[in-house]
Amino acid sequence: MTMTHFKPRLIVFDLDGTLVDSSPDIAIAINQMLSELNQATYSEQEIKQWLGFGATKLINCALTGELEPKIEPANLRQAMRLYFNFYSANICVNSQLYAGAKEGLEQLKLAGIKLACVTNKPALLTLPLLTEIGIKDYFQFIASGDTFQRMKPDPLPLLEAAKAIAVDPEQALMVGDSINDIQAGKNAGFKTAIVPYGYIGKYSIDELGADYQINTIEHLAKLVC
Template identity: 35%
Template structure:
């Protein structure tokens, strides 16, 4: 029995939702390069990769404010300067992701879930424009039916709106769903949505142990969730990757459709 089934009373989830940065990929090196390019252009001192590692997780605008303020609060930053800095950062980060790597065990775990017929979604606070191209580069996009970026909806994690939206689109209940992430934002969003949460210990939780957030399970490698299941399962050959144009359309459709279901989600969210 997989650990997925252990969490859901002997059943596999019908839907597994994933965070991206710090969960499936290590993107800190490229984010740090973009932050340093932004600071250099603005005549600011460099931040250092370890500071960037602490600052990420709440979306690009907050990362930029933290870099300008050189603290976690991002306080005391002029709004006009922050807007200019964000434009510079986005342009710099758009230049490439050659230093971003997929964590060990990710491909194997996603392939196994796909073989079991489990639907998968990606919910990230990373700006939407970067997500599909990055997934293409890393050969991950074919696994996800739904992609929600940090600016796809008005709310970002830890707000559960994106999780509730995807469950609505997938036709699943919280009891049939699961969220996998690496940070406090992910755990809070999962709890607010009423779904089980698995947390990766290697991620970007602002320098704090993820155990402090009390997820349902903490693991050090995504493949721990399917330990013992791969030996007896034959290797599968996946079909052609979903084209980037199709996945782009899924993101765009998500942006267009969320307004149509937000009232229903609100009723679901606050239902006694």
């Protein structure tokens, strides 16, 4: 499906896996945490499949080695404290913007389209990453995994973004790389777009059922501007 007949007034972006490839720094912090706890470490590729569900789920997966942990590990709190310390200290060392991300944001901003960032990453990590990588000022609204009582795939953060910017959900587009992003968008009544890179997890792009597929954020800008 093309965007010929859909011109969004608001575009909400996921962060990790959509705008920023943050997995190198996340993987290093996770493995530092595991080493400190005398547990086995994992490859970046293995850790990537656990991303997109918030820090608690990520650390649960790392501690158990399971994609769907059945129990909460006894050392979860200690592990989270270690992870936040390690990651906060090195949040933007190897992380990079995906090709076309900043260029696309700039074009969308110049076109007068309102932009928001809604991520499941905790706020204490979200804002430093957006700032250090140089894209924080593109967004009129930013919500993290702990901004509201519920996070993606719940529609609440997206609906709050639309409300804050005074745009009807039918005039908004959610852009992401994972099942949580697409489900949140659909649950909120937004149109949805998927990028072919990022941390898609166990699903194929077709299985996610997004309304649109885009190659890059710059490609998106060319379609809607």
